[in-house]
Amino acid sequence: MTEQLNPSALPAALTRLLGQLVVSVQADDGSPLREVAHIVAMSRAALLGGAAGLRLRSAEDIRAVRAITGVPIIGLTKQAHPGTDVYITATPQEVHEVAAAGADIVAFDGTDLPRPHSVAELVAAAHAAGALAMADISTLAEARAAYAAGADIVGTTMSGYTPHSPQQAGPDLALMEALAAAGLPFVAEGRINSPELAAIALQTGALCVVVGSAITRPDHVTRWFAEALGIR
Incomplete structure (x- = not known):
């Protein structure tokens, strides 16, 4: 652990996640599980x-889940924007929507891809909204x-999804x-698809570990098995 991970030096929401598992509860558009009730x-x-925490992808989902739990929520949006590949919470307006819905932490694309708004603008929007x-x-x-920029x-999360990061399984x-x-x-x-990999990731010095598809996307997991069996 680095000095920066001293709990006394972390904001409260991050302190609560130190050494913990966060589950990303998301469903792709078109999935039978996309309805808010399923989330x-x-x-x-x-x-x-x-x-110990959840990562959710829309203001609607965040609002509904916040009503049933007080755990830290990492919130985001996923929306295409013309002229950019930035897809995760790309605008200050989206940041405000996510924070207003009840997210403690707003996640956004922080890569160096061409973008409609700078990282500094998105950070400022999150802080202005109290997140x-x-x-x-x-x-x-x-x-x-x-x-x-103040993050x-x-x-x-984005490793493997940009041209300058390793494309690996x-x-x-x-x-x-x-x-x-x-x-x-x-x-x-990102691609932490087994308990063993989650433990290894935490041992590298991570504050916490986020796991999504392996837990909450049965369509993805089914595809892993089907491809391994050569039936897709």
């Missing part, structure tokens, strides 16, 4: 299993830039180790 039910199940700002990054350089925490443990070595607090997220 609430899966969130309840994740909390029953021991999740923490989480930059989803794909490289060490992006993490440094996000902290320079409260970064996550390895598993989590980017090398990035996690580099962040830890640089003394930069981070959330481990």
